[in-house]
Amino acid sequence: MSPEVIIQDLSKSFGSNKVLHDVNLTVKAGSALAVIGGSGSGKSVLLKSIIGLIPPDKGSKVMLDDKDYTFTPITQRSEFLDKFGMLFQGGALFDSLTIWENICFSLMHRSKIDKREAHAYAVEQLALVGLKPEVANLYPSELSGGMQKRAALARAIATKPSLIFFDEPTAGLDPIMAAVISTLIASLSKKLGATTITITHDMKCVDIVADNIAMIHGGTIVWQGDKSMLANTNNELVDNFVNGRIPTAAI
Amino acid sequence: MNFFATIGQITIKFTRAIGRFAIFLWQVACSVSSPFYLKSILRQFMDIGLLSLPVVGLTAVFTGAVLALQSYTGFSRFNAESSIASIVALSVTRELGPVLAGLMLAGRVGAAIAAEIGTMRVTEQIDALSTLNTDPLRYLVVPRIVAGLLMMPLLVIIADIIGIFGGYLVAVYKLNFSPYTYLHNTFDILQANDVRSGLIKAAAFGVIVTCMGCYHGYNSKGGAQGVGSATTNAVVSASILILITNYIITGLLF
Numbered sequence: 066m067s068p069e070v071i072i073q074d075l076s077k078s079f080g081s082n083k084v085l086h087d088v089n090l091t092v093k094a095g096s097a098l099a100v101i102g103g104s105g106s107g108k109s110v111l112l113k114s115i116i117g118l119i120p121p122d123k124g125s126k127v128m129l130d131d132k133d134y135t136f137t138p139i140t141q142r143s144e145f146l147d148k149f150g151m152l153f154q155g156g157a158l159f160d161s162l163t164i165w166e167n168i169c170f171s172l173m174h175r176s177k178i179d180k181r182e183a184h185a186y187a188v189e190q191l192a193l194v195g196l197k198p199e200v201a202n203l204y205p206s207e208l209s210g211g212m213q214k215r216a217a218l219a220r221a222i223a224t225k226p227s228l229i230f231f232d233e234p235t236a237g238l239d240p241i242m243a244a245v246i247s248t249l250i251a252s253l254s255k256k257l258g259a260t261t262i263t264i265t266h267d268m269k270c271v272d273i274v275a276d277n278i279a280m281i282h283g284g285t286i287v288w289q290g291d292k293s294m295l296a297n298t299n300n301e302l303v304d305n306f307v308n309g310r311i312p313t314a315a316i
Numbered sequence: 317m318n319f320f321a322t323i324g325q326i327t328i329k330f331t332r333a334i335g336r337f338a339i340f341l342w343q344v345a346c347s348v349s350s351p352f353y354l355k356s357i358l359r360q361f362m363d364i365g366l367l368s369l370p371v372v373g374l375t376a377v378f379t380g381a382v383l384a385l386q387s388y389t390g391f392s393r394f395n396a397e398s399s400i401a402s403i404v405a406l407s408v409t410r411e412l413g414p415v416l417a418g419l420m421l422a423g424r425v426g427a428a429i430a431a432e433i434g435t436m437r438v439t440e441q442i443d444a445l446s447t448l449n450t451d452p453l454r455y456l457v458v459p460r461i462v463a464g465l466l467m468m469p470l471l472v473i474i475a476d477i478i479g480i481f482g483g484y485l486v487a488v489y490k491l492n493f494s495p496y497t498y499l500h501n502t503f504d505i506l507q508a509n510d511v512r513s514g515l516i517k518a519a520a521f522g523v524i525v526t527c528m529g530c531y532h533g534y535n536s537k538g539g540a541q542g543v544g545s546a547t548t549n550a551v552v553s554a555s556i557l558i559l560i561t562n563y564i565i566t567g568l569l570f
Contacts, residue, residue, distance in 0.1 A: 155440060174351065
């Protein structure tokens with residue numbers, strides 16, 4: 066069963082700089098939420114606060130699968146991490162390991178799976194993301210940006226997680242590769258029946274991967290709703306962002 | 317007023333840095349538990365130990381050779397040339413072997429560790445380790461410190477032998493000493509305690525170099541510039557700490 070994610074009054078400040086103000090979000094089990102917003106709006110801080118890489122401020126609440134993880138650092142979330150996968154913006158593949166070692170990293174360290182078995186499993190995962198078996202023995206530096214993203218996606222889904230986070234999955238990719246990655250994310254997430262949160266500012270990606278959308282602006286959620294409601298919203302911030310209009314004040 | 321404010325700011329900054337480093341060490345100490353990443357530890361043995369051997373060996377042979385030459389210049393003024401072997405043996409094993417090997421390791425290994433871990437930090441590979449249910453300190457830092465602690469004394473034993481050999485080469489082939497007398501004088505003066513004190517220093521320097529590399533790399537920020545600063549800070553802080561620790565250990569073992 067996929068977990069539900071509930072975030073209540075999540076705030077985060079760095080010194081006097083308040084990056085997140087009372088963010089409230091609910092992601093239902095098995096649904097796909099996309100958090101959109103401009104650069105510096107607090108998207109990445111929100112993601113890192115949810116997964117425990119950054120501790121949120123007092124008064125915040127992060128519930129994952131009915132358990133309060135608000136102030137539990139990521140290194141102490143072993144049980145939660147067993148069913149969690151994440152695709153990082155730059156892929157974050159380990160340079161010193163081959164692609165198959167990257168994909169089976171978690172499996173090899175957690176269970177006593179032997180090398181041959183792990184290699185075969187990695188090749189299966191690579192096939193799911195459209196990469197050939199030969200790629201398994203290469204190092205990340207030998208792959209193109211798009212192939213690295215696919216390999217990172219294969220690593221994110223290798224443990225068959227029920228909760229997956231995608232941080233800017235299409236950043237730095239050409240439009241065709243961006244569409245390929247977005248389609249892969251949507252199909253693989255559906256296949257796993259996972260709850261997903263995607264952080265992005267690419268509206269084409271949002272259209273493919275998300276059921277629900279939340280827009281963050283200045284550290285606050287300014288709009289949240291079903292994807293179909295996006296076209297008819299009266300919210301000026303959302304309208305400007307979705308249609309790429311420059312706000313009057315900025316001119 | 318500005319002068320006192322500056323002093324205050326520097327003091328606060330310094331105290332904060334010490335506090336941060338102490339917290340880092342405490343977290344590393346808490347990470348020393350199973351699972352132990354044997355493959356990673358062996359790789360570090362190779363990187364820190366075996367691959368440092370040429371640099372440390374070259375430094376040792378020339379240090380021993382120069383030491384023999386310089387002490388000849390001084391001792392010949394009061395007819396004490398026969399003490400050259402003793403001076404080379406004692407200086408290399410007690411002082412120059414561990415200190416110079418430590419400084420060379422700070423440049424080679426400390427910088428490499430800071431650059432590697434720093435790059436992993438800025439490219440989110442350390443965050444990725446955490447999301448893959450792996451403690452980054454246990455996986456990245458502990459193997460390096462263990463390798464520093466165990467490999468550095470081994471390197472220093474080899475450096476001691478090569479350093480004494482460097483002095484022997486100059487004494488025998490350039491200064492026309494008898495090989496037998498030189499070796500006899502060397503082994504006559506050397507005591508187990510001389511080598512032991514050098515090895516204690518070596519273990520301490522190994523920990524200092526790897527800790528500084530890991531600490532600065534792990535806490536690097538920004539992009540390429542952040543990694544560059546982390547590398548510089550790792551080498552500079554390790555070198556300074558080696559010199560200070562050397563004095564403290566020498567004082568304690570004197």
